[in-house]
Amino acid sequence: MNIRLYMLQRITALIMAPLTLGHIAVMIYAVQDGLSASEILGRTQGSNMWLLFYGTFVVAVSIHAAIGVRVIVSETFKFVGFTLDAFAWFVCVAMLFMGGRAVLAVTLL
Amino acid sequence: MSTKQENIDVSVWRGDPHSGNYENFKVPAHESQTILDVVSWIQQNQDATLSYRYACRVGMCGSCAMMVNGIPRWTCRTHVKKVLKGKKLEVAPLRNLPVIKDLVTDMDTFFDKWISAEGLHHPSKTRLDPIEEIEPKSLGRVEINAGIECINCSICYAACDTVTNNSDYLGPAALQRAWTVYNDVKDADKQTVLNAVSGDGGCLNCHSQGSCSVHCPNDLNPMNAIAGLKRATATSFFNRKG
Amino acid sequence: MTLNIDIERQQTDILILGTGGAGMFAALHAQQTAPAGTKITIAVKGLIGKCGCTRMVQGGYNVALGGGDTVERHFMDTINGGKWLPDQDIAWKLCEQAVIRVRELENEVGCFFDRNSDGSLHHKAFAGQTADRTVHKGDLTGIEIINRLMEQVLSRPIEKLQEHRAIGLIPTKDGSALAGVLFIDMRTGKFRFVRAKTVMMGTGGGPTMYKYNTPSGDKTMDGLAMALRAGLPLRDMEMVQFHPTGLLAGEHTKMTGTVLEEGLRGAGGQLLNGAEKRFMFDYDELGERATRDVVSRGIYEEMRKNNTSKNGGVFISMAHLGPENVRKKFSGMVKRCADSGFDLASGLVEVVPTAHYFMGGVVVDSDTRTEMEGLYVAGEDAGGAHGSNRLGGNGVANSTVYGGVAGDVMGRDICKMITLRDPDEDILNQEIERALRPLSLNIGNVQQLRHRLQEAMWEDVGVIRTETGIMRGIARVAEIEAELLKTGVASDNLAFNLTWHDWLNMASLCDVSAVIAKAAIARENSRGAHFREDFPESGSMINSYFTLTQKKGDEICVTREPVQFTIVKPGETILPDNEPVSLVGV
Amino acid sequence: MIRPHRKHSLWLAYILHRISGFGLAVFLPFHFYLLSLVLTEPDRLDGFLSWTDTPIVKFAEFGLVFLLAVHFFGGLRLMALEFLPWSISQKTLVALAIASAFLIATIFFLQVI
Numbered sequence A: 001m002n003i004r005l006y007m008l009q010r011i012t013a014l015i016m017a018p019l020t021l022g023h024i025a026v027m028i029y030a031v032q033d034g035l036s037a038s039e040i041l042g043r044t045q046g047s048n049m050w051l052l053f054y055g056t057f058v059v060a061v062s063i064h065a066a067i068g069v070r071v072i073v074s075e076t077f078k079f080v081g082f083t084l085d086a087f088a089w090f091v092c093v094a095m096l097f098m099g100g101r102a103v104l105a106v107t108l109l
Numbered sequence B: 001m002s003t004k005q006e007n008i009d010v011s012v013w014r015g016d017p018h019s020g021n022y023e024n025f026k027v028p029a030h031e032s033q034t035i036l037d038v039v040s041w042i043q044q045n046q047d048a049t050l051s052y053r054y055a056c057r058v059g060m061c062g063s064c065a066m067m068v069n070g071i072p073r074w075t076c077r078t079h080v081k082k083v084l085k086g087k088k089l090e091v092a093p094l095r096n097l098p099v100i101k102d103l104v105t106d107m108d109t110f111f112d113k114w115i116s117a118e119g120l121h122h123p124s125k126t127r128l129d130p131i132e133e134i135e136p137k138s139l140g141r142v143e144i145n146a147g148i149e150c151i152n153c154s155i156c157y158a159a160c161d162t163v164t165n166n167s168d169y170l171g172p173a174a175l176q177r178a179w180t181v182y183n184d185v186k187d188a189d190k191q192t193v194l195n196a197v198s199g200d201g202g203c204l205n206c207h208s209q210g211s212c213s214v215h216c217p218n219d220l221n222p223m224n225a226i227a228g229l230k231r232a233t234a235t236s237f238f239n240r241k242g
Numbered sequence C: 001m002t003l004n005i006d007i008e009r010q011q012t013d014i015l016i017l018g019t020g021g022a023g024m025f026a027a028l029h030a031q032q033t034a035p036a037g038t039k040i041t042i043a044v045k046g047l048i049g050k051c052g053c054t055r056m057v058q059g060g061y062n063v064a065l066g067g068g069d070t071v072e073r074h075f076m077d078t079i080n081g082g083k084w085l086p087d088q089d090i091a092w093k094l095c096e097q098a099v100i101r102v103r104e105l106e107n108e109v110g111c112f113f114d115r116n117s118d119g120s121l122h123h124k125a126f127a128g129q130t131a132d133r134t135v136h137k138g139d140l141t142g143i144e145i146i147n148r149l150m151e152q153v154l155s156r157p158i159e160k161l162q163e164h165r166a167i168g169l170i171p172t173k174d175g176s177a178l179a180g181v182l183f184i185d186m187r188t189g190k191f192r193f194v195r196a197k198t199v200m201m202g203t204g205g206g207p208t209m210y211k212y213n214t215p216s217g218d219k220t221m222d223g224l225a226m227a228l229r230a231g232l233p234l235r236d237m238e239m240v241q242f243h244p245t246g247l248l249a250g251e252h253t254k255m256t257g258t259v260l261e262e263g264l265r266g267a268g269g270q271l272l273n274g275a276e277k278r279f280m281f282d283y284d285e286l287g288e289r290a291t292r293d294v295v296s297r298g299i300y301e302e303m304r305k306n307n308t309s310k311n312g313g314v315f316i317s318m319a320h321l322g323p324e325n326v327r328k329k330f331s332g333m334v335k336r337c338a339d340s341g342f343d344l345a346s347g348l349v350e351v352v353p354t355a356h357y358f359m360g361g362v363v364v365d366s367d368t369r370t371e372m373e374g375l376y377v378a379g380e381d382a383g384g385a386h387g388s389n390r391l392g393g394n395g396v397a398n399s400t401v402y403g404g405v406a407g408d409v410m411g412r413d414i415c416k417m418i419t420l421r422d423p424d425e426d427i428l429n430q431e432i433e434r435a436l437r438p439l440s441l442n443i444g445n446v447q448q449l450r451h452r453l454q455e456a457m458w459e460d461v462g463v464i465r466t467e468t469g470i471m472r473g474i475a476r477v478a479e480i481e482a483e484l485l486k487t488g489v490a491s492d493n494l495a496f497n498l499t500w501h502d503w504l505n506m507a508s509l510c511d512v513s514a515v516i517a518k519a520a521i522a523r524e525n526s527r528g529a530h531f532r533e534d535f536p537e538s539g540s541m542i543n544s545y546f547t548l549t550q551k552k553g554d555e556i557c558v559t560r561e562p563v564q565f566t567i568v569k570p571g572e573t574i575l576p577d578n579e580p581v582s583l584v585g586v
Numbered sequence D: 001m002i003r004p005h006r007k008h009s010l011w012l013a014y015i016l017h018r019i020s021g022f023g024l025a026v027f028l029p030f031h032f033y034l035l036s037l038v039l040t041e042p043d044r045l046d047g048f049l050s051w052t053d054t055p056i057v058k059f060a061e062f063g064l065v066f067l068l069a070v071h072f073f074g075g076l077r078l079m080a081l082e083f084l085p086w087s088i089s090q091k092t093l094v095a096l097a098i099a100s101a102f103l104i105a106t107i108f109f110l111q112v113i
């Protein structure tokens, strides 16, 4: 763990904190009001605000999770050096890809 | 004392760096009896070849730590009654350190890491200078006082799973010492300390498992000290960037 | 026995034995003083910095650094406390250099001693002194000192031989100089002979031949036993300091004998006999606040009268000072007692006098040189600084001051020593044979012998002595030693074989016990720690003598040597005329 | 079996944080996948929406929220511990974090049902 990874992990966590809270709040609020999922989608789709909201989340979570999994893998399976970095990058890119598609799906369409 | 002699069933890890297993002994119970007393009774009366280490026998030297029923403890100050499960006791060498023989571990890595963490004073003055006036309530001193009575017993080091999982990790005691050096107004080279503890095996690896603070026999709080180092590391990261 | 044992041989320039205050400072100073490229090796029976008594120092360190205190006053207290027996040059240098050493500890080594709230150094009052001069770090001063020294030593290019037990000082063939030291590498059980140009011995004495004793378990008089065998003269060997309040918790626990802090009595702690009655005022008008030797004798008297507690001691009681208060003020002691099952704050805790410090030691000059070229001795192994009694706080001052002196002197002397000396191989073999002896004998119980030795010394050469008692003690020690020489130890695995080392410990303890007893016979008066019921007077001060013990052939010879009053004579003082007698409480 | 030296709330909080973090890292991609079905197969949007009504998916989604809640509060606790020089008992924080996680997750669960 070096200082850059450490700081990135904390900063992304701090970014995600309000976003997750917001996300969960919206969900609770929405469902409580008897709105269906499709109505939520209706709201988010085409909105740049929500694109930004979830886009940021996906970027942050990809970085955050990649670093997190990197630590777990290095401690548990003793991965080091290139293998470890490659693994972390893979996680990051995969998350970005999956998350990116999802965000596009719920906001752009 | 006419009551009939009670015994404790003690299983003790025996072995060398390559292999080992537990052996069972029956040890007479006494009213005032520490784990160290139990272990040395075995060596003195039952198995003369049992190896263990101690020196001060009053909790000052940190030589006698072992795993007692799975928990790292100073054996000279652990009363048998405090840890007895039924009438059973299991004693093993300290975790996370190589075994020399039986209950004796090689503590060199622990101390090497202490030095790698720059856990030592970097003088700013000489023996010809007067003793510096330092208020005991000053901020740095309060931080130092909280951590300075460490006896380097390695109990925290044995308790920490991050040490187990990451052989580069400097460990709680070394980092705590570094934190005290970092807070010392007399120290001339705090940046060296910070560099030493913010690198690969440094404070950023700590996951705040807290086993160090929970098991420290002196009630010190290395977890807190490490958090201090993390803060200092982060601050200096931003300062250098900015 | 033919010796086809393989001995590992190695060499160094400066070899240091022990990692107490003396050993560590010797290493640091040698490193600072010796020419670049000098090889320094430090060998120790335990782990570096984690054994020995310096680490166990509670009360603190005497130094004349404030409050109107002066080196002269510290010196006069030391001489008075030692009942005019100290070597005055050694005592003077101790007091003078302590000032520098404490500054060095603070400024270079990184120790921090407690401060007053305004930031200035705090000095506390220790019994028997005329000024508040003891600097300390709470009541864990030794941990602060040794941990900081340890870090410095570990971070320097000094060769470490840990868990290496010195078993013999090996001279040259002509016996004039030291060639090197023989060790057992305890981890493997192998012998190692280290040749060195200079050797500093700082193995720290340790009167652990008494039933109740305070020092760490590794200290068993090895150094003095080696010096005795090497034919070096030892002085003041009858002088064993007892601490009055050792914890008494039964024979089967190592807690027994460990010190309950002096401050308990100072704060008003009361000593009660078996009937729970105070008794110290029967012996001294200061009651519990009298000096260590007086209180120890008071307790011992009660014990002789059988006015004892369950385990055969007396009680210390703190409860009348308010349990909460006690818990706050002596938190460390309260916690320690609680860990071993006693309630110091509100209950009664059994205590007993316990052998604490050994004033006797190898004869050295104030540069730590001995009679034998190449051998230097410092710390508790060296005699002369304390005379018949050591002031609380002068022990760690002595080891750190003279360890540093030894390092400096060796660092300079090494320049004159071009080559290593060749050992007397016969003596080397003899020492190996001596150590191997128990491995080929029928196995017995060494610990039982140790108990018997401790009983004998406690009963017959202990707190209160008489000629008949000491003679009986000498006979008992001889008998036990003879049995030891017939007692074997299992030899199937010599790696970390503690029982073998117990045997070797016993051998050292028996040798030195005999010397203590013989020196005690030779002193026919009572001074400081040495109290002869048959000679209760202190004798003429101006004709003071100290005892000198030396092994000649197989014979142990004790002589009396007149004390040289090189700085001040009894009845005089070096303090200026109008100085107050005491600054304490002024 | 939790080894004896680990039996305390701080270690428990650590392992919960680790498991929940890892769990999130494993399951979040599935969540993403579900959502992205919208993009790749718009026709199945309706199907998807009704699909979320099936108990198994609901349960999975609840699990995700629960993990997130645990990890979220655990993470906040951690960062508070690291960045704020607090000296109050960390144990209360741990308890608080876990309790809140349960609370939120349960509210959410009840609401969805």
Ligand SMILES: Cc1cc2nc3c(=O)[nH]c(=O)nc-3n(C[C@H](O)[C@H](O)[C@H](O)COP(=O)(O)OP(=O)(O)OC[C@H]3O[C@@H](n4cnc5c(N)ncnc54)[C@H](O)[C@@H]3O)c2cc1C
Pocket (backbone or CB within 6 Å): C017, C018, C019, C020, C021, C022, C023, C043, C044, C045, C046, C049, C051, C052, C053, C054, C055, C056, C057, C058, C059, C060, C061, C062, C164, C165, C166, C167, C202, C203, C204, C205, C214, C215, C216, C218, C219, C220, C222, C223, C259, C356, C357, C378, C379, C380, C381, C392, C393, C394, C395, C396, C397, C399
């Ligand atoms: C409980 C206690 C409290 C004390 N409190 C005070 C106090 O408050 N103030 C004060 O001034 N003094 C105090 N003293 C006395 C003080 O500790 C000693 O005077 C001083 O520390 C001795 O230092 P040293 O370096 O000579 O020996 P030590 O510190 O005892 O070191 C001896 C070293 O030699 C090693 N050694 C022994 N045998 C061998 C061998 N055969 N081979 C290799 N190495 C060996 C030991 O393992 C150890 O490392 C106290 C002593 C005790 C026991």
Ligand code: HEM
Pocket (backbone or CB within 6 Å): A009, A010, A013, A014, A016, A017, A020, A061, A064, A065, A067, A068, A069, A071, A072, B206, B207, B208, D017, D018, D019, D020, D021, D022, D024, D025, D026, D028, D071, D072, D074, D075, D076, D078, D079
């Ligand atoms: C929502 C707010 C979040 C916060 C406040 C947060 C906070 C943190 C923190 C502080 C750590 C460091 C733990 C340590 O070093 O011991 C961490 C680790 C981790 N996080 Fe998060 N996180 C959040 C969301 C997520 C999400 C959504 C994921 C998954 C996709 C995730 C996955 C991980 C993983 C795998 C780790 C590594 C765990 C470990 O090292 O034990 N986190 N998190």
Ligand code: SF4
Pocket (backbone or CB within 6 Å): B062, B149, B150, B151, B152, B153, B154, B155, B156, B157, B172, B173, B176, B212, B215, B216, B217, B218, B219, B220, B222
């Ligand atoms: S911090 Fe506590 S447990 Fe760790 S080495 Fe120091 S005294 Fe031992």
Ligand code: F3S
Pocket (backbone or CB within 6 Å): B159, B160, B161, B162, B163, B171, B172, B205, B206, B207, B208, B209, B210, B211, B212, B213, B222, B223, B226
């Ligand atoms: S147990 Fe280990 S992970 Fe950190 S808080 Fe203590 S060092």
Ligand code: FES
Pocket (backbone or CB within 6 Å): B054, B055, B056, B057, B058, B059, B060, B061, B062, B063, B064, B065, B074, B075, B076, B077
């Ligand atoms: S023997 Fe020294 S701490 Fe236990």
